[in-house]
């Protein structure tokens with residue numbers, strides 16, 4: 397029922413600025429001579445989950461990494477076009493990248509806790525921001541772990557090393573580490589592909605809950621997962637945005653043949 401309501405309300409092409417978390421305008425990206433993203437234009441709605449799907453190598457990870465300028469870390473990358481977040485073009489050369497990356501958190505395929513305690517992992521970014529008061533850090537750690545649905549499992553072992561946690565707990569810890577910075581956008585690049593099915597379900601339930609706090613963009617190879625968790629889905633093929641709509645439509649009544657071929661497993 398809620399999805400029908402959303403579909404009626406949110407016209408992705410004409411999404412008003414106040415409902416848009418990320419507006420991508422004519423985005424092109426090259427790695428050396430290789431033109432990887434072609435004229436991507438899209439609006440990603442606020443407080444929703446948007447999935448990026450497509451064949452291996454089509455540019456999903458590259459696109460999601462544009463949203464917090466992670467591709468800047470790759471020597472030969474060149475980006476053209478605009479990405480508007482909070483009214484600013486984050487591709488501007490004067491963008492403050494550490495502020496951007498606090499506001500647009502990122503979680504990768506393999507959980508990557510730092511080799512330190514659970515507590516220190518969660519408040520790592522806050523300490524980098526200069527926050528030292530124990531009471532503030534304690535509160536932030538507790539709130540972030542509650543949001544990541546990990547608090548009950550770790551509240552009695554906050555000072556144990558994070559690497560003693562299970563894979564699913566580590567992934568929720570990494571999500572808590574991003575949440576501690578109160579991001580408005582959370583990027584998840586195949587966050588469950590290294591996890592077993594039950595743990596995957598825990599993370600999917602968590603995503604649905606996190607929409608209350610932030611906008612989520614997820615890259616996934618798993619179409620069942622995209623259909624289950626995402627409100628909107630973008631299908632990419634060879635660096636082009638082929639189709640982008642609410643997930644119910646994309647997975648049941650795709651408009652483009654290429655999309656239909658992909659979701660029915662005819663290629664990829």
Ligand SMILES: Nc1ncnc2c1ncn2[C@@H]1O[C@H](COP(=O)(O)OP(=O)(O)OP(=O)(O)O)[C@@H](O)[C@H]1O
Pocket residue numbers: 427430432450451452453454455456457458459470617
């Ligand atoms: N650092 C790099 N240097 C050169 N080419 C790269 C680099 N990173 C990615 N590419 C190329 O860019 C294209 C898009 O890669 P990307 O990782 O974004 O695809 P993807 O859709 O996320 O793939 P997968 O599903 O396999 O993770 C691929 O052809 C890839 O080989």
